[in-house]
Amino acid sequence: MTTDPTAPPAWKRDVTVFLTGQTVSLLGSMLVQYAVMWHLTLTTRSGTVMMWSIVFGMLPQAFVSVFGGVWADRHNRKLLIMGSDTCIALVTLGLALLMTSGVEDLWVIYAALAVRSAFAGIQTPAVSALVPQIVPQPQLLRINGLNQSIQSGMMLLAPVLAAALYASFDLVAVFFVDVATALVGVGLLLLVPVPTLARPTGDGGAPPSYVGDLAAGVRYIAGHGTVRWLMVLFGVTLVLVGAPSYLTPLMVARTFGDEVWKLTANEIFWSVGMMGGGVAMAVLGPRVRRRMVLVVASVLVAGVLTAGLGLSGNMWVFFTLGLGIGVAFSTMSAPSMTILQETVEPEMQGRVFGFVGIVMTVAMPASMVVFGPLADRFSVQSLLVVAGVLLVAFVAGLLAVPTARRSLGQVARAPDVAPDVAPDGAPDGAPDGAPEGAPAAVAHDHPPGEEDNRRTGP
Structure with missing residues (x-):
């Protein structure tokens, strides 16, 4: 990579550690997705069951993402990612222990999928918003492209590994692997310094309410x-x-x-x-x-x-x-x-x-x-x-x-190339709807989410 004189000296190390941890964690999540999909298909052979697995595995993330985005702007994004990964690991561990004890009811799997999805709704916007904090602006497209290629590579590797684990052992073994990969991701992210952004205050010096933050996001x-x-x-x-x-x-x-x-x-x-x-x-x-x-x-x-x-x-x-x-x-x-x-x-x-x-x-x-x-x-x-x-x-x-x-x-x-035309009548250089004088692109000082949604299964 080219050297950016304005970038923090350790940004390459931070990005390498961060992407490594996220890749390991992503691999575990995809193993679970494929293994659960195959397990439900082989044990139930029911289209209705598959439909419900997709509902419980995806809709909670969509709902929680509304609030997860607000939390990512109010709190330290690194801690949100670590907390979400840890909670997902605990839920997966609980599901593995239940199935080991003989509890294999569908509602248990649905509940676990829903909880995992909900915490993904917290984790995903935090990951996307954290990247500009640790990556110099001139390198953002390069790092996003690298992250995209890693995710696609996992789409080739994960089905093979999931099939091998599921065929050689059982679904519970895949859950234990996911717990281990989540802990690796959390441990590596712990090594990356990520500051909490200073937040603007409202009238009287008090921070805006959650509802106020959410409404501000919609207006923005x-x-x-x-x-x-x-x-x-x-x-x-x-x-x-x-x-x-x-x-x-x-x-x-x-x-x-x-x-x-x-x-x-x-x-x-x-x-x-x-x-x-x-x-x-x-x-x-x-x-x-x-x-x-x-x-x-x-x-x-x-x-x-x-x-x-x-x-x-x-x-x-x-x-x-x-x-x-x-x-x-x-x-x-x-x-x-x-x-x-x-x-x-x-x-x-x-x-x-x-x-x-x-x-x-x-x-x-x-x-x-x-x-x-x-x-x-x-x-x-x-x-x-x-x-x-x-x-x-x-x-x-x-x-x-x-x-x-x-x-x-x-x-x-x-x-770095100044735009010639401002959108929708906004002053030159300011984002549409932003106050006059606001920069069109923000340079970030220093310290990517759910994988590509094509064919991810439940």
């Missing part, structure tokens, strides 16, 4: 054109690309055959694509000047390739298109996260990333409610074509809206 997103439109773009992309991606195994089975190796190859091509895109961002990140152009272009490419999936009649072309979508998703996700980290003031980042977590957690399950039943009435090919065309049309429509175009243009370039 509603009044900040860049953040608002970027979240809309990200959410619609997840709806129109994320959910159809879940249907690709169904298309493989219906069109190309239901051999296991074909389904496995489909997963591998998607994951390798996302990992490759993350690596590209890690290597080329600081050289990317027009970040919003890259985000919009990636979304358009994902839309075109998604439609191409539906038109493809050759299996290897189908797999290659899936790889391309994986690359496009990474080259959209990493710059989007970086733009938010650079643009949003440090004291607001927890709340903003809390709402980003809600978008990511809710968009894909909600989309599956629509696309899933449609896949039983129409061909998957037609749904993929429709989804791709809709995404391209949405981007074209978004860019036709003057306020959206101006707001996104505010962060079209990296932050």
